Amino acid sequence: MLSDCKFSGLLTDLYELTMAAGYVQSGFEARATFELYVRSLPERRNYLVAAGLEQALEFLENMRFSGEEIAYIRNLPVFGKVSSKFFDYLSDFRFTGDVCAIPEGTIYFPGEPVLRVTAPIVQAQLVETSLLSILHFQSVIASKAARITAAAAGRQVIEFGSRRAHGIEAGVLAARAAYIGGCEGTSNTYAGHRFNIPVYGTQAHSWIMAHADEAEAFSSFLDVFPQATLLVDTYNVRAAVEKIIALGRKPHGIRLDSGNVLADSEWLRNRLDQVGWNDVEVFVSGDLDEERIESLLNSSARINGFGVGTALSTSSDAPALGVIYKLVEVDVGGRVQSAAKFSEDKHTYPGSKQVFRFSNPDGILSHDIIGHEDESYPGAQPLLVGVMREGHRINAKESGAGAHAAQKRFLAGRDRLPKAIRGLDAAVRFPVQYSRKLEDLFIQFRENLASSRT
Amino acid sequence: MLSDCKFSGLLTDLYELTMAAGYVQSGFEARATFELYVRSLPERRNYLVAAGLEQALEFLENMRFSGEEIAYIRNLPVFGKVSSKFFDYLSDFRFTGDVCAIPEGTIYFPGEPVLRVTAPIVQAQLVETSLLSILHFQSVIASKAARITAAAAGRQVIEFGSRRAHGIEAGVLAARAAYIGGCEGTSNTYAGHRFNIPVYGTQAHSWIMAHADEAEAFSSFLDVFPQATLLVDTYNVRAAVEKIIALGRKPHGIRLDSGNVLADSEWLRNRLDQVGWNDVEVFVSGDLDEERIESLLNSSARINGFGVGTALSTSSDAPALGVIYKLVEVDVGGRVQSAAKFSEDKHTYPGSKQVFRFSNPDGILSHDIIGHEDESYPGAQPLLVGVMREGHRINAKESGAGAHAAQKRFLAGRDRLPKAIRGLDAAVRFPVQYSRKLEDLFIQFRENLASSRT
Numbered sequence: 003m004l005s006d007c008k009f010s011g012l013l014t015d016l017y018e019l020t021m022a023a024g025y026v027q028s029g030f031e032a033r034a035t036f037e038l039y040v041r042s043l044p045e046r047r048n049y050l051v052a053a054g055l056e057q058a059l060e061f062l063e064n065m066r067f068s069g070e071e072i073a074y075i076r077n078l079p080v081f082g083k084v085s086s087k088f089f090d091y092l093s094d095f096r097f098t099g100d101v102c103a104i105p106e107g108t109i110y111f112p113g114e115p116v117l118r119v120t121a122p123i124v125q126a127q128l129v130e131t132s133l134l135s136i137l138h139f140q141s142v143i144a145s146k147a148a149r150i151t152a153a154a155a156g157r158q159v160i161e162f163g164s165r166r167a168h169g170i171e172a173g174v175l176a177a178r179a180a181y182i183g184g185c186e187g188t189s190n191t192y193a194g195h196r197f198n199i200p201v202y203g204t205q206a207h208s209w210i211m212a213h214a215d216e217a218e219a220f221s222s223f224l225d226v227f228p229q230a231t232l233l234v235d236t237y238n239v240r241a242a243v244e245k246i247i248a249l250g251r252k253p254h255g256i257r258l259d260s261g262n263v264l265a266d267s268e269w270l271r272n273r274l275d276q277v278g279w280n281d282v283e284v285f286v287s288g289d290l291d292e293e294r295i296e297s298l299l300n301s302s303a304r305i306n307g308f309g310v311g312t313a314l315s316t317s318s319d320a321p322a323l324g325v326i327y328k329l330v331e332v333d334v335g336g337r338v339q340s341a342a343k344f345s346e347d348k349h350t351y352p353g354s355k356q357v358f359r360f361s362n363p364d365g366i367l368s369h370d371i372i373g374h375e376d377e378s379y380p381g382a383q384p385l386l387v388g389v390m391r392e393g394h395r396i397n398a399k400e401s402g403a404g405a406h407a408a409q410k411r412f413l414a415g416r417d418r419l420p421k422a423i424r425g426l427d428a429a430v431r432f433p434v435q436y437s438r439k440l441e442d443l444f445i446q447f448r449e450n451l452a453s454s455r456t
Numbered sequence: 457m458l459s460d461c462k463f464s465g466l467l468t469d470l471y472e473l474t475m476a477a478g479y480v481q482s483g484f485e486a487r488a489t490f491e492l493y494v495r496s497l498p499e500r501r502n503y504l505v506a507a508g509l510e511q512a513l514e515f516l517e518n519m520r521f522s523g524e525e526i527a528y529i530r531n532l533p534v535f536g537k538v539s540s541k542f543f544d545y546l547s548d549f550r551f552t553g554d555v556c557a558i559p560e561g562t563i564y565f566p567g568e569p570v571l572r573v574t575a576p577i578v579q580a581q582l583v584e585t586s587l588l589s590i591l592h593f594q595s596v597i598a599s600k601a602a603r604i605t606a607a608a609a610g611r612q613v614i615e616f617g618s619r620r621a622h623g624i625e626a627g628v629l630a631a632r633a634a635y636i637g638g639c640e641g642t643s644n645t646y647a648g649h650r651f652n653i654p655v656y657g658t659q660a661h662s663w664i665m666a667h668a669d670e671a672e673a674f675s676s677f678l679d680v681f682p683q684a685t686l687l688v689d690t691y692n693v694r695a696a697v698e699k700i701i702a703l704g705r706k707p708h709g710i711r712l713d714s715g716n717v718l719a720d721s722e723w724l725r726n727r728l729d730q731v732g733w734n735d736v737e738v739f740v741s742g743d744l745d746e747e748r749i750e751s752l753l754n755s756s757a758r759i760n761g762f763g764v765g766t767a768l769s770t771s772s773d774a775p776a777l778g779v780i781y782k783l784v785e786v787d788v789g790g791r792v793q794s795a796a797k798f799s800e801d802k803h804t805y806p807g808s809k810q811v812f813r814f815s816n817p818d819g820i821l822s823h824d825i826i827g828h829e830d831e832s833y834p835g836a837q838p839l840l841v842g843v844m845r846e847g848h849r850i851n852a853k854e855s856g857a858g859a860h861a862a863q864k865r866f867l868a869g870r871d872r873l874p875k876a877i878r879g880l881d882a883a884v885r886f887p888v889q890y891s892r893k894l895e896d897l898f899i900q901f902r903e904n905l906a907s908s909r910t
Contacts, residue, residue, distance in 0.1 A: 012646040013624055015616070016657030019645060020681055024663065028676045032666060061624075074649045080657075083680060123666060130660075134619035135627055142622075162469070165588035166776045168596075168622035168630075170467055170515075173589055175623050191473060192466040195528045203470030203534075206584075208783040209478065211795040212486060212577060222482045226537060227474055235799040237905060260799045312776045321775040322620045322766045329662040341665040345689040345714045451691060 011067035011095060012074070014131040019075060022124045026088045034123035035331040035354050037115035038133060040141075044320035048423045049432065051148050051412055052108045052116050053179045054140030056404040059395050061132050062101065067092040097125050101390035104357070107144075107182050107408030108385060109415045111434045113372055114357045116141070118386060123332070130327045138325045139172065140179035146317040147183025148416065149426055150310055153292040155299060158307030160202045161188040162287060163315025176315040182408040184416075189309070197405045202309075204231040204257045204285070211236060217245040224251050231255035231285055239266050240273075247277055255283035255306070263288070264303050271304035283307060291319070292426055330354055342447050351440055352447045358382035358437075367418050373437035465521035465549060466528070468585040473529060476578045480542045488577040489785040489808045491569035492587060494595075498774035502877045503886065505602050505866055506562045506570050507633045508594030510858040513849050515586050516555065521546040551579050555844035558811070561598075561636050561862030562839060563869045565888045567826055568811045570595070572840060577786070584781045592779045593626065594633035600746075600771040601637025602870065603880055604764055607746040609753060612761030614656045615642040616741060617769025630769040636862040638870075643763070651859045656763075658711045658739070664690040671699040678705050685709035685739055693720050694727075701731055709737035709760070717742070718757050725758040737761060745773070746880055784808055796901050805894055806901045812836035812891075821872050827891035 024030070040050060067075075072092050075081055099121025104110055117137060119126050151159050161180035164173030177193035187200035194201035205223055210233065213219035220232050220242075232253045234242035239261055246253065256274070258266050267284050274282045286298070287309030295308055312318060328350045329341040340352030356375040360368045360382050371379065375386075388396055422429040436444070478484070494504060521529075526546050529535055553575025558564055571591060573580050605613050615634035618627030631647030641654035648655035659677055664687065667673035674686050674696075686707045688696035693715055700707065710728070712720050721738050728736045740752070741763030749762055766772060782804045783795040794806030810829040814822045814836050825833065829840075842850055876883040890898070 010646055012649055013618075013628070014645055015618060015643040016645050016648070016655045017643065017659055018657075020657050020684075021659055021663050021677075024659075024677050024680045027680045030666070030676070034662075034666065036662070071649065075645070078655065080681060080683065083682065127660075127662060131619050131627075132624060135621060135624050138620055139623045139626070164467075164469060165585050165781075166592055166779065167589060168626040168770070168775075169593045170586060170589050171625035172593070172622040173585075174467070189469040189471065191468055191470050191529070192464055194470070195466055195525065201470045201532065203472075203474050205471055205475055205478075206581075207797050208488075208490070208581060208795075209475050211783045211797060212484070212488065212786050214793070222484070223475075223478050226478045226481045227534060228537065229534065230474075237798050239799075260802050316622070316775040318775050321622075321770040321772050325620065327619075329665045332666050339668070341662075343661050343665060344691050345693075348714050 009061060009064035009066060010071060011065055011092065011128065012071050014128060018128050018130055020080065022128050023081065023084045023088045025124045025127070026091050027085055030123070031334070032123045033120065033333040034126045034329055035118060035120045036126050036130070036327050037330050037355060038117040038137060038325065038327045039115045040112050041324035041326060042112045044323065046319055046426075046428070047145055047149070048425070048429045049109045049111060049145070049148075049419065050141055050323070051144035051183055052104045052110055052141060053106050053144035053182045053408065054137045054175070055103050055106045055117070055389065057140070057175070058117070058133055058136045059101070059390055061136060062097045062129060062390065063393065063395065065095070065097055065129065065132070067095050069093065091124070095128075096393060097121065097129060098393040099125055099390070100388070100392065102386040103389045104385045105387065105408070105411060106404060107411030107415065109412070109419065110357070110385070111370060111432055113434060114370065115355050115386065118354065120354075134325055134327055138323060140175055140182070141325075142317045142321065142323055143176045143179035143315065144183035144412070146314055146320070147180040147185050148412065149292040150295065150314055151184030152416070152424060153295040153299070153426060154308055157305065159185045160307065160309045161185045161190070161314055162309040163311035164190045166312040167315040173315065178405050180314055181405050182412055184409065184413060199405060204255075205233050207233065207236045209233075216242060217249060220246050221249055221251070224249075224253060229254040231257050231283070233257045233259060235260045240269065243270060243273060247273070252279055252282060255285045257285045257287060257309075259288040264298055264301055267303050267305050285309065287311070289313075296426060340443060340447055342444070344448060344451060351436060351444050353440055353443045355440070357385040359385055361418065365418055366420055367432070369433035369435070371435055371437050372440065374439045374443070377437055377439055463515060463518035463520060464525060465519055465546065465582065466525050468582060472582050472584055474534065476582050477535065477538045477542045479578045479581070480545050481539055484577070485788070486577045487574065487787040488580045488783055489572060489574045490580050490584070490781050491784050491809060492571040492591060492779065492781045493569045494566050495778035495780060496566045498777065500773055500880075500882070501599055501603070502879070502883045503563045503565060503599070503602075503873065504595055504777070505598035505637055506558045506564055506595060507560050507598035507636045507862065508591045508629070509557050509560045509571070509843065511594070511629070512571070512587055512590045513555070513844055515590060516551045516583060516844065517847065517849065519549070519551055519583065519586070521549055523547070545578070549582075550847060551575065551583060552847040553579055553844070554842070554846065556840040557843045558839045559841065559862070559865060560858060561865030561869065563866070563873065564811070564839070565824060565886055567888060568824065569809050569840065572808065574808075588779055588781055592777060594629055594636070595779075596771045596775065596777055597630045597633035597769065598637035598866070600768055600774070601634040601639050602866065603746040604749065604768055605638030606870070606878060607749040607753070607880060608762055611759065613639045614761065614763045615639045615644070615768055616763040617765035618644045620766040621769035627769065632859050634768055635859050636866055638863065638867060653859060658685040658709075659687050661687065661690045663687075670696060671703060674700050675703055675705070678703075678707060683708040685711050685737070687711045687713060689714045694723065697724060697727060701727070706733055706736060709739045711739045711741060711763070713742040718752055718755055721757050721759050739763065741765070743767075750880060794897060794901050796898070798902060798905060805890060805898050807894055807897045809894070811839040813839055815872065819872055820874055821886070823887035823889070825889055825891050826894065828893045828897070831891055831893055
């Protein structure tokens, strides 16, 4: 949709631009560190999955302001007192900061920074909105996919939700994130091409409806696609299956998209086995989510694979996470100062952080410590790694490698979660605590604030 | 994000491409009519708002397959038996169909087609996924915005949700759709530029946190932006307000983003009035939705405007609608045949349709009839109008005119809804029925089906 604006500097909330103008005009020069993290888990999530970093870094490398865009800002009445120094700044804008991040596919928890930006404060501020938007969305979808693929317990899950994702771009990126969260592929052909993800498709009701005869509709489709999965619920499921059997042409699979899927899948499996079609797969779609899949499998439904649409591509039960991007440190001319927010109901921890992950001897994760970045814990894995230095990606991956590596990382990580955290039910929270050093910094900051700022 | 693919033909589910190949290869030539509509209302919606047509038509006019994309499809194993006739077809692909649609900003109800495509069946099929995706998303957001702006009862509502929309494109288009649904503007600067929507912004906590002294932070911001709205909840709301008053520099407004907004807004209004700052506006943001706004206003909160983020930009209580695109008519060599789906739990109405809207003498809407397109009802307004002929837009609007005209249409339409439908609570459903002629067609189709197809 937005070809003309992929990396536009205008892709930001207006207040980022007013604050940027304020910093430039008032000559406030500082190097700032911001951290991006999620405040809390939605009710039906036990963990989250990092995703979207590849797109976020691509944005940081390429964000620019065109002359026309700068003219637009300059003409907004609110910028009436802003001097040309700021507009010159925008025309030369390049992101030159350093970025650390948790690699895509890593499992993470609330409070844990998934990205840390250190840059001149104007730059770090201007990229806030887009960083949040890019990393939030893919993490929402990957975390939902993680539940759905867990429920399918090894059976194939294909992402089918482009048509009800939040726009065309969201459909493409949902396919990518769903793949990271363990899906085997997607119906989104663009995502297949762009990210080298396996694509899958069957046939729609319209194919059957356009033909005067249902048997002819199946037959002519098999002529072109001998390995097709045929859709049998346009009129009457069992009648349709008998027509396919009568054709004597074995398809790859049969798809059920409505009706009593449990009963029909049992009948279908038996009927297929009866005629010796034991290898014809039963594929189910239509308003599925992780609870429905778990319930079907608990009822011993004999299903080989699932196509999951809307619930996955919109994460319909939890379409957003409380993700924020907070200033934690400011360096004004070499004087490093911590920063935090202490409003009545919300506060943040000051200081530049690292997440330390601890495992039991059997490899199962035991707990995380959110510490200061200069701490070290023998035996723990630090999750944040350097991904960008002075505006350039470190070890930029070939296109497509990102999603595959991320899926692999996620699947390995899920296997190391305590069993209760891995499941669908609300579990005892995975233990995450702040380090002693961060707690001290927090207390000290609050005391300074009480004495000096308020 | 997706500059290289804005109008890519790959932006579709794989099965659209396999069916297209099936039609081309089997020589099945027909002119088909598909209709796009929503099956049912989410629990907390009394009506829906049409939005996204401008982007949908832009897509239809520009959708193409590049050589590289065609090579990708050709190399997919599933296309192994597909002849070059199909790939030649793709390289020449242009959408040449006719489109009727309900104008953006029109209020509509389940079952009512918002778009009707008549085109060679291959074309009509290939555009399904993108049409659904584009029209669904903006309608979801405009319908949510309609509730939020209704709750605000004339007070300013600004869309603030880009950072948690489903990606960058979704943020931009959510801003557009929210504007159609009655918002006064957006914080999304790109959307402001692209769609000529008013943009708004205040300042973030980081501005305050980056300065060693809160009063200095306010003061230096006012130096550059004398008409600023200042954010007072970084540390302590009342202390911050006193600092602003002590500066003696009157801002345009004060923003509360957390805490006890009801109590703080009352205290703030009184305090501002006390010092003679009666025209300084109280602006509230932070986890707002229509219920929260209604509850604040029912408690007589004294608030001038609201910034609404996540709940609006993701329509968090109902992030998706059951929107479908169904074949209703096929014309094979002049023989016009109705089409419908009759699975056990879902059926569709055959025939090419029009929506007829009836009003009472006082202008308030009384009911809709979904009829056959060749019917006519004196005094009723037909909602679907021709918007594209042979692949070209009829009366293509200047960029930006679309969202403004649509907002105007929506606001006028909302005033004509029966009062119960206009409100937030679940109402008696607005009366929508199928015409006698469509009911007869439905029965006839079902009987034909029973005798011939199953």
